[in-house]
Amino acid sequence: MERYDVIIIGGGLNGTSLALALGRAGLATLLADPVPEPDRADPGFDGRSYALSHASCRLLRALDLWTPLAPQAQPILDIKVTDGRPGEGPSPLMLEFDHAEIEEGPMGWMVEDRYLRRALLAALDEIPNVTRRTARAVTHEVSDTTANVTLDDGSTPAAAMIVGADGMTSPTARRAGIRRLEWSYGQTGLVCAIAHEKPHHGTAHQFFMPAGPLAILPLSGNRSSIVWTERTPEAARIGALDDAGYLDALRPRFGSFLGEIALDGARFSYPLLLSVAQRFSAPRLALIGDAAHRLHPLAGQGLNAGLKDVAALAEVLADASRRGEDIGRQDVLDRYQTWRRFDTATLALATDTFNRLFSNDNPLARAVRDIGLGAVNAMPPLRRAFIREAAGLTGDLPRLLQGRPL
Amino acid sequence: MQSTVDAAEVAKFEAMAAEWWDPNGKFRPLHMLNPCRLDYITRQIAAEFDRDLTGQAPFAGLRILDIGCGGGLLSEPMARLGAEVVGADAAERNIPVAQVHAEQSGLTIDYRHTTAEALAAAGEQFDVVLNMEVVEHVADPLAYLTACRELLKPGGLMTCSTINRNAKSFAMAIVGAEYVMRWLPKGTHEWAKFITPDELFDLIARAGLTPVDRKGFVFNPLGWSWSISDRDLSVNYVTASTKPA
Secondary structure (H helix, E strand, O other), X not given: OOEEEEEEEOOOHHHHHHHHHHHHOOOOEEEEEOOOHHHHOOOOOOOOEEEEEHHHHHHHHHOOOHHHHHHHOEEEOEEEEEEEEOOOEEEEEEEEEEXXXXXXXXXXXXXXXXXXXXXXXXXXXXXXXXXXXXOOEEEEEEOOOOEEEEEOOOOOOEEEEEEEOOOOOOHHHHHOOXXXXXXXXXXXXXXXXXXXXOOOOOEEEEEEEOOEEXXXXXXXXOEEEEEEEEXXXXXXXXXXXXXXXXXXXXXXXHOOOOOOEEEOOOOEEEEEEEEEEOOOEEOOEEEOHHHOEEOOHHHOOHHHHHHHHHHHHHHHHHHHHHHOOOXXXXXXXXXXXXXXXXXXXXXXXXXXXHHHXXXXXXXXXXXXXXXXXXXXXXXXXXXXXXXXXXXXXXXOOOHHHHOOOO | OOOOEOHHHHHHHHOOOOOOOOOXXXXXXXXXXXXXXXXXXXXXXXXXXXXXXXXXXXXXXXXXXXXXXXOOOOHHHHHHOOOEEEEEEOOOOHHHHHHHHHHHOOOOOEEEEOOHHHHHHOOOOEEEEEEEOOHHHEOOHHHHHHHHXXXXXXXXXXXXXXXXXXXXXXHXXXXXXXXXXXXXXXXXXXXXXXXXXXXXXXXXXXXXXXXXXXXEEEEEOOOOEEEEEOOOOOXXXXXXXXXXO
16 A cells, blocks of 8 residues: 655645655655646746745755755845825835844845745655655545545555645645635735836835735846735726736836836736634644635735744654654644644734724724834834744744754 | 552552543543653663664664553554564553554554563563653552663663652642542542652662663643753653663
């Protein structure tokens, strides 16, 4: 019988990172991904990129992925948060986070999806105890001692436990009877990359507009990633425009400080919703990434939260395995759930509150938040706490997020 | 069969022998403590026998005795790490429970209804003797520890954990664990049989072993979990000792 320590269902960034971490830690791992490897390794730029926190970058370093990524990674040196209305310019009270206020260096790095995907796959090829298979999980069942998965290529591998890394609609979680708490914001995130005339100086901008936030995140060279949130009907209207019309809609929203702009790569849109699994673990099953929680992408915390799951689960499983424990036991997997649940709930609430406060055109709310922002700006310790949270440096950090080996 | 196991003590544990493997059942406190105990045991064995815990089957070639094996909470992890394991328990009812579970887990473990003294008399020899939460239940600790020494090969390692004897341990282990939390049946422990770390080191030395290490197992009620402490041996603690080569 084909037997592993762990079967990971879903080969996105989180699933692949986990396979790499577990394989390095000596666990026999099967990564079942319905997307063929050549598609995952496509070198083309599709417009997607991630604002990786300091902690996430340390995880990538600990997994020896940073060297291939560093040449194209853009450090975020400064974050400017501005409250504004289109056409009115920024509010006089502005929040500025400067990396000089924390000791760890840049606030984070912008890394493009195309480089991250390929670095992960290349690293995975070097790990003999990870098997990658292009297949979709059809079903799975667990017994007191084993988890069995049926894949659509007809194979039926078994393992001590399985990991659902199969996204927000996680069929793995559904099969396990794990319900989700879901909340739609009625907003859609429009995502694209732009090339621009003037340099960005490593500054990330977040403009809080009545309809939702607009983020401009620096990429290598004179390029930036745009995450632009609009109420869903308006987003649908803008999404239907051609590229020229799309740029015409975008330009007045952040003014001319980057000079002329042009699209670089494809345009994406994502309906914004909060979706949190009722449990992150079940008998012989753990959920990571969007399968466990999809947060409002306001602060770019989606992948960072997923990599925290990866680091925490890899550590729980590696430690349990070295103790000789059965890694699929409920009490082992509960350690992972306990570690990640509180953190996720806190982050979900914080981002949600932040967004509700800012996505509002009520004059009173605007006054409150203008004063609020000014107050935060005037209090260095509170500001430093905000910066450290955004940089992923708070909480009980797993070893990988401290840049240490498992 | 000459035995130092107190018959009344054995009867008390026989009453608790079901549900060994339910992490939320009767043995929940032991399941909660187990990662901590395993961390201590595996690191001591790895250090003594120069094994790499990150490798495959790190304990291959080691013969390990688990005294008071119960349902196999320590025996199974040792077998999973590659050791040849004998699990001994004076409570007969524990043996089939442990055997059934090892079989389900796909592990080969030699479970026996016997005592340390009987195994020593039969001339059995081990690289490691796990002597965890047993010494506070035996009638004659020195005779028992002497049997443990006889069971060790020269250069072998014994880990021995028990409960300290002071006002705090009385409050925590007896009032707290048995009466307030109902973690353990009332009467599981007799406080007068608890042993201080100095007394245990002295007994171990008199039995002919060399004590090499001692640490505390500390319960943190906020995190609801156990951790290993260098300094706090006030309630649960563990020792390591070796048999001179």
